[in-house]
Amino acid sequence: MKLKVKDLDIATGGILVAAINAEDARKFDLYHEDRILIKRGKYETTAIVDIAESKKAVPPGCIGMFEEVLDKLHAKHNDVVDIDLEEKPEGIAYIRKKLKGKQLSKKELDAIVKEIVEDDLSSVELTYFISACFMKGMTVKETVNFAKAIVKHGGQLKLKKKQIFDKHCTGGVPGNRTSMVLVPIIAAAGFVMPKTSSRSITSPAGTADTMEVLAPVSLSIEKMKKVVQKTNGCIAWGGAVNLAAADDKLIRIRHPLALDPEGMLLASILAKKAAVNATHVLIDIPVGKDTKIKNLKQARHLEKKFSTIGKKMGMKIHVIITDGTEPIGKGIGPALEARGILRLLKRDPERPMDLEKKVVKMAAKLLHIAGVKNAKQKVLNILESGLAYRKMKEIIKAQGGNPNIDPEKIPLGKYTYTFRAKKSGKIYDIDNVTIAKVARVAGAPKDKGAGIYLHKHETFKVKKGEPIFTIYSENKKKLKFALDMLGRIGGIHIK
Amino acid sequence: MKLKVKDLDIATGGILVAAINAEDARKFDLYHEDRILIKRGKYETTAIVDIAESKKAVPPGCIGMFEEVLDKLHAKHNDVVDIDLEEKPEGIAYIRKKLKGKQLSKKELDAIVKEIVEDDLSSVELTYFISACFMKGMTVKETVNFAKAIVKHGGQLKLKKKQIFDKHCTGGVPGNRTSMVLVPIIAAAGFVMPKTSSRSITSPAGTADTMEVLAPVSLSIEKMKKVVQKTNGCIAWGGAVNLAAADDKLIRIRHPLALDPEGMLLASILAKKAAVNATHVLIDIPVGKDTKIKNLKQARHLEKKFSTIGKKMGMKIHVIITDGTEPIGKGIGPALEARGILRLLKRDPERPMDLEKKVVKMAAKLLHIAGVKNAKQKVLNILESGLAYRKMKEIIKAQGGNPNIDPEKIPLGKYTYTFRAKKSGKIYDIDNVTIAKVARVAGAPKDKGAGIYLHKHETFKVKKGEPIFTIYSENKKKLKFALDMLGRIGGIHIK
Numbered sequence: 001m002k003l004k005v006k007d008l009d010i011a012t013g014g015i016l017v018a019a020i021n022a023e024d025a026r027k028f029d030l031y032h033e034d035r036i037l038i039k040r041g042k043y044e045t046t047a048i049v050d051i052a053e054s055k056k057a058v059p060p061g062c063i064g065m066f067e068e069v070l071d072k073l074h075a076k077h078n079d080v081v082d083i084d085l086e087e088k089p090e091g092i093a094y095i096r097k098k099l100k101g102k103q104l105s106k107k108e109l110d111a112i113v114k115e116i117v118e119d120d121l122s123s124v125e126l127t128y129f130i131s132a133c134f135m136k137g138m139t140v141k142e143t144v145n146f147a148k149a150i151v152k153h154g155g156q157l158k159l160k161k162k163q164i165f166d167k168h169c170t171g172g173v174p175g176n177r178t179s180m181v182l183v184p185i186i187a188a189a190g191f192v193m194p195k196t197s198s199r200s201i202t203s204p205a206g207t208a209d210t211m212e213v214l215a216p217v218s219l220s221i222e223k224m225k226k227v228v229q230k231t232n233g234c235i236a237w238g239g240a241v242n243l244a245a246a247d248d249k250l251i252r253i254r255h256p257l258a259l260d261p262e263g264m265l266l267a268s269i270l271a272k273k274a275a276v277n278a279t280h281v282l283i284d285i286p287v288g289k290d291t292k293i294k295n296l297k298q299a300r301h302l303e304k305k306f307s308t309i310g311k312k313m314g315m316k317i318h319v320i321i322t323d324g325t326e327p328i329g330k331g332i333g334p335a336l337e338a339r340g341i342l343r344l345l346k347r348d349p350e351r352p353m354d355l356e357k358k359v360v361k362m363a364a365k366l367l368h369i370a371g372v373k374n375a376k377q378k379v380l381n382i383l384e385s386g387l388a389y390r391k392m393k394e395i396i397k398a399q400g401g402n403p404n405i406d407p408e409k410i411p412l413g414k415y416t417y418t419f420r421a422k423k424s425g426k427i428y429d430i431d432n433v434t435i436a437k438v439a440r441v442a443g444a445p446k447d448k449g450a451g452i453y454l455h456k457h458e459t460f461k462v463k464k465g466e467p468i469f470t471i472y473s474e475n476k477k478k479l480k481f482a483l484d485m486l487g488r489i490g491g492i493h494i495k
Numbered sequence: 496m497k498l499k500v501k502d503l504d505i506a507t508g509g510i511l512v513a514a515i516n517a518e519d520a521r522k523f524d525l526y527h528e529d530r531i532l533i534k535r536g537k538y539e540t541t542a543i544v545d546i547a548e549s550k551k552a553v554p555p556g557c558i559g560m561f562e563e564v565l566d567k568l569h570a571k572h573n574d575v576v577d578i579d580l581e582e583k584p585e586g587i588a589y590i591r592k593k594l595k596g597k598q599l600s601k602k603e604l605d606a607i608v609k610e611i612v613e614d615d616l617s618s619v620e621l622t623y624f625i626s627a628c629f630m631k632g633m634t635v636k637e638t639v640n641f642a643k644a645i646v647k648h649g650g651q652l653k654l655k656k657k658q659i660f661d662k663h664c665t666g667g668v669p670g671n672r673t674s675m676v677l678v679p680i681i682a683a684a685g686f687v688m689p690k691t692s693s694r695s696i697t698s699p700a701g702t703a704d705t706m707e708v709l710a711p712v713s714l715s716i717e718k719m720k721k722v723v724q725k726t727n728g729c730i731a732w733g734g735a736v737n738l739a740a741a742d743d744k745l746i747r748i749r750h751p752l753a754l755d756p757e758g759m760l761l762a763s764i765l766a767k768k769a770a771v772n773a774t775h776v777l778i779d780i781p782v783g784k785d786t787k788i789k790n791l792k793q794a795r796h797l798e799k800k801f802s803t804i805g806k807k808m809g810m811k812i813h814v815i816i817t818d819g820t821e822p823i824g825k826g827i828g829p830a831l832e833a834r835g836i837l838r839l840l841k842r843d844p845e846r847p848m849d850l851e852k853k854v855v856k857m858a859a860k861l862l863h864i865a866g867v868k869n870a871k872q873k874v875l876n877i878l879e880s881g882l883a884y885r886k887m888k889e890i891i892k893a894q895g896g897n898p899n900i901d902p903e904k905i906p907l908g909k910y911t912y913t914f915r916a917k918k919s920g921k922i923y924d925i926d927n928v929t930i931a932k933v934a935r936v937a938g939a940p941k942d943k944g945a946g947i948y949l950h951k952h953e954t955f956k957v958k959k960g961e962p963i964f965t966i967y968s969e970n971k972k973k974l975k976f977a978l979d980m981l982g983r984i985g986g987i988h989i990k
Contacts, residue, residue, distance in 0.1 A: 008504070010503050010547070010553070013546070013549075029941070052505070054508075056562065057562065064505065067549065092751070096754075099754070101630070123622075131594065135594060255526055256620060257587065257591055
């Protein structure tokens with residue numbers, strides 16, 4: 001049947017959708033989310049049917065096209081196209097199968113992932129898939145096959161190296177920027193570590209946000225490869241390299257209900273490691289009441305899963321379970337964290353010692369795995385000799401940043417408020433969630449200079465009137481909001 | 496923060512959605528499906544956030560509005576609005592709870608249904624709800640509370656009658672138009688039966704499609720009330736009266752994966768009966784390999800559920816399990832079925848005897864429940880005396896149709912093909928699915944005159960060359976498609 005194109009002048013963000021009027025839908029026996037084949041001369045495409053109830057939006061006899069469909073057909077407003085009913089993507093049958101509690105095969109999961117990446121599945125169909133994985137769980141076999149499919153249908157970084165190191169942290173600890181110290185140490189030791197990191201979602205900064213203070217992080221796969229070939233390492237934003245395309249599309253659907261099906265989460269993490277051909281992966285699982293992993297039992301369970309699945313994907317996984325009860329480092333927020341990291345690498349006396357201690361342990365573990373003897377001493381030497389700092393400067397330069405940046409000149413928010421001890425005593429509770437919220441309200445991570453500087457950590461003794469922390473903001477109003485929030489929820493307690 | 500309105504010139508079909516550019520989303524810390532409060536002068540509304548990746552669709556600094564949002568705000572292109580982050584609807588927390596396998600309370604289900612009806616929940620959120628109900632099931636208590644919430648938040652027909660009759664069929668049998676005979680019989684007997692029926696989804700005709708051949712079926716609740724007050728009965732399209740608003744919105748999401756969570760299905764059926772204040776409901780469960788209910792065990796299970804849930808909703812449920820192995824009546828398709836029904840009521844010798852037999856049994860059951868003695872004889876008298884026919888004419892007139900329509904003059908498709916017996920023998924398999932498919936391809940239910948007329952039923956003896964069935968179509972090409980399909984899949988077998 002023939003229909004006249006209406007340019008809807010809006011994009012869906014990927015999925016191919018065409019809308020027809022409810023009257024035509026009834027006539028042609030078409031339903032919401034059916035698939036149609038649209039032809040215009042030599043061009044054709046499949047699209048998902050949306051039914052418009054209003055004649056204003058899409059009048060009968062017309063087909064409303066979103067940008068993606070117009071592009072595929074090289075079509076414009078008022079063109080005439082021919083449409084036919086098309087079969088639904090095969091993945092839908094497998095999603096139904098999973099909904100009914102059956103296990104999916106490698107071939108079936110591969111088909112679903114392929115269709116996700118190619119934007120063949122609608123939001124509703126993806127939601128059914130996530131629901132099914134959440135409620136029915138994924139077996140180890142399914143998780144492995146799902147992760148392999150994500151790697152197959154995503155970008156890959158191909159380096160000709162026998163050993164490639166990577167690292168992941170399950171998250172929830174403000175200031176925990178280990179990657180930015182770990183990468184230069186490992187790279188300086190002569191090993192390869194092509195690190196991709198995320199931006200913050202609910203925290204005051206992700207590694208990508210903090211690294212961005214020092215250098216661009218939105219690298220293409222080609223650029224990332226060049227940086228690693230030159231320096232042995234990189235600290236790039238994972239979102240730009242598109243190493244796990246399917247994953248990004250699934251996260252969009254998982255976010256509204258904050259659903260993290262375990263199998264999907266594991267597959268997503270390990271697929272990103274497999275996509276850079278990592279051979280050794282260090283997983284940091286911080287445990288604390290405010291981190292993602294709340295107790296040792298959960299951490300041990302996850303450790304086992306990571307190891308099993310990693311092994312089946314050809315990676316060696318090394319898990320460390322760490323203390324996640326309080327923030328790490330002194331600065332929270334991109335600029336404050338970047339300052340701390342450069343101070344650490346420069347061996348400044350003001351450097352964050354807790355972060356250093358943790359990184360040294362992690363780096364030693366990785367070097368030990370790589371067969372290096374006296375790994376801890378080696379790591380300390382690399383730090384003390386300035387080799388790590390030099391390597392970081394190389395990486396910053398290769399990514400396109402200024403290697404000679406002075407940490408003390410990294411701009412901070414000019415509106416500040418320092419919270420001082422109202423009495424002498426011992427600090428006994430620095431709450432991750434409060435610190436993160438206040439830093440975000442103050443403007444982090446969007447305002448790079450916003451955040452919180454912790455003068456003192458937990459169990460430290462303070463005297464009445466001594467500074468405990470300072471809030472930085474680039475905006476007077478945001479500072480006020482942050483102080484209001486702090487007043488409402490409390491934060492650091494002194495006994 | 497302030498944004499400039501971009502009129503997207505398209506409707507979502509109900510849900511309030513506003514799109515902002517990905518850049519702004521990052522700046523304002525907004526995510527896909529977050530809720531925002533939009534203010535324009537004295538007008539304000541909550542909307543679901545959609546993130547536009549393309550600057551062409553929604554440039555930074557702009558907010559793309561779908562029709563529904565523009566209407567609420569009385570806003571137009573280039574107006575400036577103020578937006579603020581808003582809390583998500585409370586139903587989302589309950590959907591998460593259900594996803595985790597917990598039971599929902601009356602208050603929680605009520606909140607979800609209210610938000611569904613008010614278009615507060617997105618497709619993705621609704622999909623999570625349906626998935627959870629499908630995979631975790633609904634208890635009897637949940638089903639009852641869900642049904643009650645649907646009634647509460649939908650239209651209701653309030654008649655001041657002690658006894659109100661209704662009927663439901665689980666479906667899957669072509670030609671099974673019992674309601675159109677049952678309603679005039681019950682109404683003629685002096686009882687009230689305000690019947691709402693569906694249009695066809697996958698069958699060649701729904702009762703609403705067939706009744707529409709004789710009279711308008713898209714009645715408002717007020718009109719339906721008037722028809723029933725005048726005639727004791729009506730045969731209206733359920734979609735127009737909006738008795739179960741939440742249900743219609745859920746069906747849209749259930750359709751793409753053809754998911755029918757049992758609890759949701761039961762709640763949906765009984766909510767529609769409760770919405771007309773039915774006191775007695777007859778449920779017809781046809782059992783056959785091609786019907787929805789495949790075997791006696793399933794039918795018995797459903798019978799029990801219907802009775803238990805109906806009782807808790809204050810209705811008496813009477814279930815009959817019937818033979819669903821072959822089509823009922825001779826005509827399949829709106830016009831052919833309407834002809835058969837009028838012939839039956841007019842006592843024409845050509846009337847469909849199998850349909851009559853089934854309806855007499857059902858009507859007798861209903862009258863018996865109403866306390867009528869010798870119910871079967873009474874039903875036969877009502878039919879034979881022409882009382883039922885007169886009542887049907889009253890109903891047709893009250894709904895706005897022509898009461899004097901001659902069944903033989905109801906137009907049929909002018910393109911026909913008669914399939915004749917290739918050998919003498921006994922017909923042993925008339926396949927419901929094939930008959931339904933062929934009738935649909937021939938044009939039913941959209942083309943009222945399209946369909947199939949069965950000259951002979953199963954177990955009848957035919958001689959070589961005798962007509963078995965005739966296909967009617969309003970369109971030459973569609974007749975050809977129907978014949979092609981019949982050739983491919985077979986249909987009626989003779990032994």
